[in-house]
Amino acid sequence: MSENESRFSRLPKPQGNTRPPELLDDRRIDVKSQRNEDAFGQMLWDHHQGKRSVEIVEREDGWVGVAGGPTAYFKSYDDWRPHEQEAVKHARGRVLDVGCGPGRHAIHQQDQGLDVFGIDVSPLAIRTARARGLRNARLFQVTQVSSKLGRFDTIIMMGNNFGLFANLKRARWLLRRFHGMTGPDARIIAESADPYTTTKECHLDYQKANRKRGKFSLQMTIRIRYEQLIGPWFEYLKVSQDEMESILVGTGWRISKFIPDTGDIYCGIMEKV
Ligand SMILES: C[S@@+](CC[C@H](N)C(=O)[O-])C[C@H]1O[C@@H](n2cnc3c(N)ncnc32)[C@H](O)[C@@H]1O
Numbered sequence: 001m002s003e004n005e006s007r008f009s010r011l012p013k014p015q016g017n018t019r020p021p022e023l024l025d026d027r028r029i030d031v032k033s034q035r036n037e038d039a040f041g042q043m044l045w046d047h048h049q050g051k052r053s054v055e056i057v058e059r060e061d062g063w064v065g066v067a068g069g070p071t072a073y074f075k076s077y078d079d080w081r082p083h084e085q086e087a088v089k090h091a092r093g094r095v096l097d098v099g100c101g102p103g104r105h106a107i108h109q110q111d112q113g114l115d116v117f118g119i120d121v122s123p124l125a126i127r128t129a130r131a132r133g134l135r136n137a138r139l140f141q142v143t144q145v146s147s148k149l150g151r152f153d154t155i156i157m158m159g160n161n162f163g164l165f166a167n168l169k170r171a172r173w174l175l176r177r178f179h180g181m182t183g184p185d186a187r188i189i190a191e192s193a194d195p196y197t198t199t200k201e202c203h204l205d206y207q208k209a210n211r212k213r214g215k216f217s218l219q220m221t222i223r224i225r226y227e228q229l230i231g232p233w234f235e236y237l238k239v240s241q242d243e244m245e246s247i248l249v250g251t252g253w254r255i256s257k258f259i260p261d262t263g264d265i266y267c268g269i270m271e272k273v
Contacts, residue, residue: 035229035230036230036231036232037229037230037231038122038123038124038125038229038231039223039224039225039226039227039229039230039231040055040069040122040124040125040224040226040231041122041123041124041125041126041127041128042124042226042227042229043055043069043070043224043226044069044070044073044101044102044122044124044125044128045124045127045128047070047071047073047074047102048074048102048128048131048132053070053226053227054066054069054070055067055068055069055070055224055226056224056225056226057222057223057224057225058222058223058224058225059206059220059221059222060220060221060222060233061202061205061206061209063202063203063206070102072159073101073102073104073159074102074104075104076104076108077108080104081261081265082261083259083260083261083265083266083267084105084158084191084267086259086267087158087189087191087259087267087269088105088108088109088156088158088189090154090187090189090257090269091109091114091154091156091187091189092114092153092154092187093114093115093152093153093154093183094114094115094116094117094150094151094152094153094154095109095114095115095116095117095152095153095154095155095156096116096117096119096145096149096152096154096155096156097109097116097117097118097119097156097158098119098142098145098155098156098157098161098164099119099120099121099142099157099159099161099164100118100119100120100125100129100134100137101120101122101125101128101129101159102125102128102129102132103118103128103129103132103133103134103137105156105158106118106129106134106137106156107129107132107133107134109156110133110134110135114154115136116134116135116136117136117137117138117149117152118134118136118137118138119137119138119139119140119142119145120137120139120140121139121140121141121142122139123139126138126139142164142174143170143174145174145177145178145181146177146181147180147181149181150181151181151182151183152181152182152183152186153182153183153185153186153187154186154187154188154189155178155182155186155187155188155189156188156189156190157188157189157190157191158189158190158191158267159191160191160192160193160236160238160265161190161191162190162191162192162237162238162239162244162268163192163236163237163238164236165237165247166219166234166235166236166237167215167216167219167235167237168216168247170235171237171247172247172250172251175188175247175248175251175252175253176251176252178253179251179252179253179272182272184272185271185272186271186272187256187269187270187271188253188268188269188270189267189268189269189270190244190267190268190270191265191266191267191268192237192238192239192244192265192266192267192268193238193263193264193265193266194238194239194240194241194264194265194266195207195217195218195238195239195240195264196217196240197263197264198264206218206220216237216239216243218237218238218239219235219237220235220236220237220238221233221234221235221236222234222236241255241258241266241268244268248270252272252273253270253271253272253273254270254271254272254273255268255269255270256269256270256271257269
């Protein structure tokens with residue numbers, strides 16, 4: 001027994017609830033917030049089963065908002081935004097869809113005759129993608145991908161999935177890894193959203209605080225909530241076109257083209273230097 005343990009064991013045992021009610025409430029919230037559930041995947045699976053819902057995002061600063069899912073993640077090619085339709089035309093050969101979700105891009109490309117491999121960290125996203133017809137979908141973290149998966153000609157990161165690069169260090173490490181597992185004419189097709197179009201004070205404050213901490217303006221820590229389920233906190237990055245270009249420096253990739261949308265969203269097409 002350590003000195004501290006013996007000191008605590010000599011303290012009288014608390015009688016009843018000694019914590020003030022407000023602390024008890026906080027503790028209940030804390031216990032819940034530790035849950036690491038597949039909230040995103042459950043939302044997708046339920047949508048696939050016909051149950052309608054919205055995608056709730058919670059940010060570390062307490063901001064809560066509604067994102068585009070799940071409906072957006074089930075849209076077929078004809079209903080995609082023009083920049084998405086244009087971007088996926090750059091895919092060829094063997095395709096890796098990173099964070100494929102229910103597989104709208106992967107399934108479209110599979111239908112075009114491409115050899116597509118979809119990965120996602122969410123078990124229920126993978127289940128949904130398979131149920132919708134994606135033949136090759138596996139449970140994988142983006143950080144687990146390696147040349148063991150074979151050689152790819154295209155890596156797609158749609159649905160703002162440039163965000164899965166998370167931060168500068170991880171982005172450069174992953175981009176170098178992608179370099180090693182792709183052919184000489186390979187492409188990365190990645191979507192992001194320019195953080196600097198917002199005028200909302202709550203977002204501007206968060207961006208300012210991030211820059212103060214040495215982060216990108218929209219290097220977010222967020223989690224997904226669905227009904228009573230709470231997903232794990234994770235980092236998600238949104239960058240301007242200039243920031244995207246600066247991240248690629250020294251990774252062996254360069255921007256060959258930006259495909260803008262009418263709003264803040266755009267796709268970057270990357271090729272090897
Ligand atoms: C915004 S959704 C986009 C889904 C799909 N690409 C689309 O556009 O419809 C992001 C997806 O990335 C997955 N994801 C999140 N973090 C991941 C990680 N670290 N590795 C692999 N997939 C991840 C999520 O589970 C989710 O399915």
